[in-house]
Amino acid sequence: MASSSAQRSSQRSERQNHIPHGRSAASSLSRSVDNGQQLLPNNLSVRSKLHASRPSLPPSSRTNCSNHDPEPARVRVAVRLRPRNAEDLLSDADFADCVEIQPELKRLNLKKNNWSSEAYRFDEVFSESASQRRVYEVVAKPVVESVLSGYNGTVMAYGQTGTGKTYTLGRLGKDDASERGIMVRAMEDIISSTSGSDSIEISYLQTDFSRERSRIDKYSLATQVSIRRAVHEEEKEIPFQEKDSKGNLSYDGGIPIVRNSKLLIVDLAGSERLDKSGSEGHSVEEAKFINLSLTSLGKCINALAENSPHIPVRDSKLTRLLRDSFGGYYDASLGKKGWPLNFKGRRKEAMKVVNMLKLKEEFDYESLCRKLENHVDHLSAEIDRQLKLRDRERIEMERSLRECHESFDKAEKSLVARSEFLQKENAHLEIELEGTLNELNRLKDENNFMHSEVARLEISLKHVTIHGRKESDKIMVKLQESYEVHQKTANELDSLKAEYNELLTDKATLAEELNAMRLTLQIQEKQRKAVEAELVRLKKLVPENGDDYEDKKSHVKENRAKPLVLPKLNQSRETISGQRATIAKICEEGKKLVLLLSSP
Numbered sequence: 003m004a005s006s007s008a009q010r011s012s013q014r015s016e017r018q019n020h021i022p023h024g025r026s027a028a029s030s031l032s033r034s035v036d037n038g039q040q041l042l043p044n045n046l047s048v049r050s051k052l053h054a055s056r057p058s059l060p061p062s063s064r065t066n067c068s069n070h071d072p073e074p075a076r077v078r079v080a081v082r083l084r085p086r087n088a089e090d091l092l093s094d095a096d097f098a099d100c101v102e103i104q105p106e107l108k109r110l111n112l113k114k115n116n117w118s119s120e121a122y123r124f125d126e127v128f129s130e131s132a133s134q135r136r137v138y139e140v141v142a143k144p145v146v147e148s149v150l151s152g153y154n155g156t157v158m159a160y161g162q163t164g165t166g167k168t169y170t171l172g173r174l175g176k177d178d179a180s181e182r183g184i185m186v187r188a189m190e191d192i193i194s195s196t197s198g199s200d201s202i203e204i205s206y207l208q209t210d211f212s213r214e215r216s217r218i219d220k221y222s223l224a225t226q227v228s229i230r231r232a233v234h235e236e237e238k239e240i241p242f243q244e245k246d247s248k249g250n251l252s253y254d255g256g257i258p259i260v261r262n263s264k265l266l267i268v269d270l271a272g273s274e275r276l277d278k279s280g281s282e283g284h285s286v287e288e289a290k291f292i293n294l295s296l297t298s299l300g301k302c303i304n305a306l307a308e309n310s311p312h313i314p315v316r317d318s319k320l321t322r323l324l325r326d327s328f329g330g331y332y333d334a335s336l337g338k339k340g341w342p343l344n345f346k347g348r349r350k351e352a353m354k355v356v357n358m359l360k361l362k363e364e365f366d367y368e369s370l371c372r373k374l375e376n377h378v379d380h381l382s383a384e385i386d387r388q389l390k391l392r393d394r395e396r397i398e399m400e401r402s403l404r405e406c407h408e409s410f411d412k413a414e415k416s417l418v419a420r421s422e423f424l425q426k427e428n429a430h431l432e433i434e435l436e437g438t439l440n441e442l443n444r445l446k447d448e449n450n451f452m453h454s455e456v457a458r459l460e461i462s463l464k465h466v467t468i469h470g471r472k473e474s475d476k477i478m479v480k481l482q483e484s485y486e487v488h489q490k491t492a493n494e495l496d497s498l499k500a501e502y503n504e505l506l507t508d509k510a511t512l513a514e515e516l517n518a519m520r521l522t523l524q525i526q527e528k529q530r531k532a533v534e535a536e537l538v539r540l541k542k543l544v545p546e547n548g549d550d551y552e553d554k555k556s557h558v559k560e561n562r563a564k565p566l567v568l569p570k571l572n573q574s575r576e577t578i579s580g581q582r583a584t585i586a587k588i589c590e591e592g593k594k595l596v597l598l599l600s601s602p
């Protein structure tokens with residue numbers, strides 16, 4: 003939605019930017035006028051239309067807010083040839099016999115006879131095959147766009163009955179959208195191009211004047227569309243802007259401007275040539291009135307072309323309805339010729355009519371009023387808010403002031419108390435300082451005394467040191483002596499230990515010898531016992547031989563008196579007892595040494 007809206011917006015601004023100036027502006031607007039029976043003989047069954055449109059701005063609707071210079075816009079005329087219908091086919095009508103169109107040259111040739119014809123130029127020439135869409139886009143769309151830009155515009159269909167005016171303008175195209183006429187397409191474009199803030203008013207008028215003197219306009223239909231669009235900021239010049247005290251942009255003071263424009267789509271009553279229409283009775287009267295109405299229209303256009311100060315818009319209801327479309331009365335640049343009721347003259351004069359286009363802008367006082375009321379409401383609310391704010395600020399400031407006073411009193415009291423405390427503290431410190439100074443002096447005296455004492459002690463120490471050295475030397479000598487004694491004792495102890503070990507070795511040797519001797523003794527004892535036993539046995543045997551017995555007995559006694567090893571044994575016993583005494587002595591000495599060594 004947004005993109006399509008933006009697209010539309012850009013398209014609109016693009017269109018606005020392309021609104022031509024000067025005479026070229028005329029090409030963007032069109033007025034269609036049907037060229038009817040006056041143009042072509044009825045029996046030729048040529049149905050063609052002449053479209054013309056122009057925006058207008060009646061003096062009464064002008065406002066002092068518009069600063070746009072009027073722009074000239076020429077009336078544009080188009081002709082459309084409709085295809086032959088069943089009736090035409092029945093009557094064997096052949097357009098080609100009398101009409102030759104050259105769309106590319108925008109020219110229509112009317113054949114007078116086989117060898118002569120008259121050529122007429124139009125702004126647009128549509129052939130039978132021209133689609134409704136193309137007719138709309140070429141003839142009516144520029145007008146619609148112009149109306150959306152704020153100009154008035156008119157699309158008018160003129161032509162004799164049955165030539166396709168209603169088909170071109172008012173076809174709804176319910177069944178086939180491609181057949182939709184100018185009116186439906188124009189409404190679609192307008193509705194799709196406007197936004198919610200724009201207002202569109204559609205009026206549908208049928209000029210039925212049965213109660214009036216003339217019923218000529220009874221078949222003229224107008225859908226006459228009023229568009230009221232606000233001019234956006236970027237389109238209008240902002241007169242001035244106001245800023246509030248804070249520099250914010252407030253209400254700009256500009257009066258909103260709206261553009262009022264109208265699109266008039268007129269399906270004129272069919273124009274008939276009485277002499278060729280075959281109308282009778284009431285139809286004749288009606289046809290006269292119709293022609294009279296169209297004649298009034300012709301007179302108006304004629305007056306426009308002649309730059310006449312008076313445009314006879316009141317001559318018929320039709321011209322009265324089209325008054326707004328003649329808005330360029332006084333600004334129009336007109337053609338020189340009059341407006342004869344014939345095809346050639348109308349075409350020419352219509353194409354010469356130049357209206358002055360002017361944007362119809364006016365101040366939107368209602369919107370301004372609403373805006374101002376909103377602004378006043380906003381300002382009142384702002385004032386109330388400011389007053390409340392100020393009250394709050396005043397209360398706040400008063401409270402702050404009270405708090406300041408209180409805190410000031412507190413601070414003052416605290417300062418006084420602090421000052422008193424500091425004074426006391428100062429006196430106390432002064433006393434302490436005095437005491438400290440006295441103490442310092444005392445310490446100084448003490449220090450001096452200590453210095454002198456230290457000097458004295460140093461002197462004493464020197465003496466003591468000398469004496470001490472002598473004592474020390476003596477002690478050292480004594481110590482040396484003690485050490486030597488100790489060394490000597492230790493040596494003796496070592497020798498005694500060695501001696502003791504030797505003795506132990508000897509003891510072991512002697513023990514071994516003793517054991518060997520004991521063993522020998524045991525052996526000898528056994529030998530003796532054996533000898534004694536032998537002797538006993540021998541004695542028993544020897545009684546007869548007393549001598550032998552005695553010899554043997556003496557021999558045994560000798561042997562007994564002569565111990566084999568006893569001297570040696572005695573000797574060993576003496577040695578052992580000597581050794582024992584030595585060992586005891588050594589042990590005694592060792593004990594003494596151990597006691598001596600272990601003594602401190």
Ligand SMILES: Nc1ncnc2c1ncn2[C@@H]1O[C@H](COP(=O)(O)OP(=O)(O)OP(=O)(O)O)[C@@H](O)[C@H]1O
Nearest residue numbers: 084085087162163164165166167168169170271272
């Ligand atoms: N371009 C066209 N293509 C096809 N049919 C058309 C075309 N123009 C007109 N017709 C047909 O011609 C007939 C007459 O057309 P229309 O009623 O629009 O004429 P008119 O000029 O409005 O007549 P009147 O003045 O009586 O109202 C209609 O049936 C219509 O459908």
